[in-house]
Amino acid sequence: MSSNSTADNPCEPDDNLCITREHQLELIIVPTLLLFGTLVTLLPLFILRYCCRRQRTRVTAPRYHSSTHRHTKTHNHRHHLQGIDAPPGIDPLEHEELPMTVQQARGNVKPTPTAVPQMSTEMHHGAFGEVTALPLSFSIKPNDTVSLYRAHLDNRNVILRMLKDTANSSEKQHFLGFASFMSQLGPHPFIPVLLGVVSVQSPLIIVVEELKHRDLLGFLWKCRQDNSSYDMTEKKIFTMAGQVASALDYLHSQRCIHGNMGARSVLVGGDLTAKLWGLGSAYRRRTQASSPGAVNDMELRKWQAPEVLAGRPVSQISDVWSFGILLYEMVTLGDPPFAQIMATELLQYLQRGKYLKRPATCSNSLYSIIRSCCHWSPQQRISMTELLRILQAGENSANGRTVVTVPEPLNFEKYLREAGYGEAYNYAVL
Incomplete structure (x- = not known):
């Protein structure tokens, strides 16, 4: 019996290092592999669950507050309109009131390429009425990046200088830079009044007063x-x-x-x-x-x-x-x-x-x-x-x-x- 026991267990009873080496497969390698396999299995599950939760949150987030964004019954089906852009097939220039955000200009903003007036007042839906394309005259050259519209705002006529959707990033910087330049000039009785800038949503728009006789x-x-x-x-x-x-x-x-x-x-x-x-x-x-x-x-x-x-x-x-x-x-x-x-x-x-x-x-x-x-x-x-x-x-x-x-x-x-x-x-x- 003693000889068989010695053959099966070549280590001395007090030789811990020898015992560890003899049983490393059962004590170290197998548990390590099991732990690694568990982590590999759980990690994708956590990632999938986290991504799905963020996606559900993004989809269900409300876009408008019903108390501040309310259309008339005539235009209930157009609640998603932004500015004067509209889905294909809808003419946005049919003397209708459309949602618009206008930032009021401030005269102490430095004219940097990307800066826009900082103090702003967000207009409610329907702030602009009777939006119509402005006919070109001799003194208005056709422009590939800017379209001109007439509109009605707070009982006064205004001109909307709207940046076209085809404008590139450089043209957008120039457009907003000009808005900041105008606000930095400040008010003067014989320079047209800058009334606001739409800069938080597309299309970008500069709003100035309209002068009746034009040029x-x-x-x-x-x-x-x-x-x-x-x-x-x-x-x-x-x-x-x-x-x-x-x-x-x-x-x-x-x-x-x-x-x-x-x-x-x-x-x-x-x-x-x-x-x-x-x-x-x-x-x-x-x-x-x-x-x-x-x-x-x-x-x-x-x-x-x-x-x-x-x-x-x-x-x-x-x-x-x-x-x-x-x-x-x-x-x-x-x-x-x-x-x-x-x-x-x-x-x-x-x-x-x-x-x-x-x-x-x-x-x-x-x-x-x-x-x-x-x-x-x-x-x-x-x-x-x-x-x-x-x-x-x-x-x-x-x-x-x-x-x-x-x-x-x-x-x-x-x-x-x-x-x-x-x-x-x-x-x-x-």
Whole structure:
């Protein structure tokens, strides 16, 4: 018996290491394999259960609160609409009220590419009514990224600048950056009011006040018509020019350059208040490291100062030159400047000492201001401070009874040719 026991158990009774080695399969390896197998089996079960629970939570989470998001009975089936986008087959522009979120702009936000006004007020459903597409006019170029709509908000008409769904990330940053730029400019009586920005949902929208008569150029053309209910007098020219000059001076005080001055960049309200617009170029110059000097758009050349035509950067004093051209447009009821000169030959024309001729409808006082603005030498042009003073004095002394008239009716094709636009655009003149 003792010999058999010794053969089966070669280890001494007190040799623990030998005993452990002899029985390691039963004591270590098998339990370890069983534990590992259990963990491998339980881990996928826990993962599947956790994911399913999160998915169920996401699906059942309520999207709207019934107390704050309630449609009229007419549009109960459209509770999921966001902004003015709609499912395929539904026209979102049928004078209906649609849900919209508007963030009120604040004037102390830095214009970073992705920043938007921080203090916001969320509008309730149906804040916007009578949403209709805005017809394009001569002064509104077709844009591949932005659509324009008219709407009604809080008993006032507004314009919605809506970013199209096809816009890429860079265009979205530019869109929101321009909104921040506008809010950072702050309020000014002669710059259109930024009313809000839709930035928390698609489509992104900038909301600005609507001015009844739209762009000044179209308004001047209306004043040419025999049956026009609006008359342009010298006093009104001084008044409206002073308003635009005040906005331009404010823009310069914010270290901005407009770079796109002209009647097309001025909006006219129902009370004939003029407000400076066309601020996209000012935003681009603010965000770029350096201002480009060359004029890429041929249609802008006849409004640009000679140093800009020569390839030098746009400056605040070159805005003064363009303001003089704006005055010329006003006294001629929308005639193009340098009508008999080709845009490509304008710089050579000015280099020879030529200048804008006095129109028959222009008084000596207004023409002297035009010449002071459009001096060949930037250093000899009138300052904004002096310009504002002269315009104020002219408004006080100007004739408010004699109406400015132009014998020739508007010839649109002739205008395009003389203004340097080339081929006519395919949209209406309003």
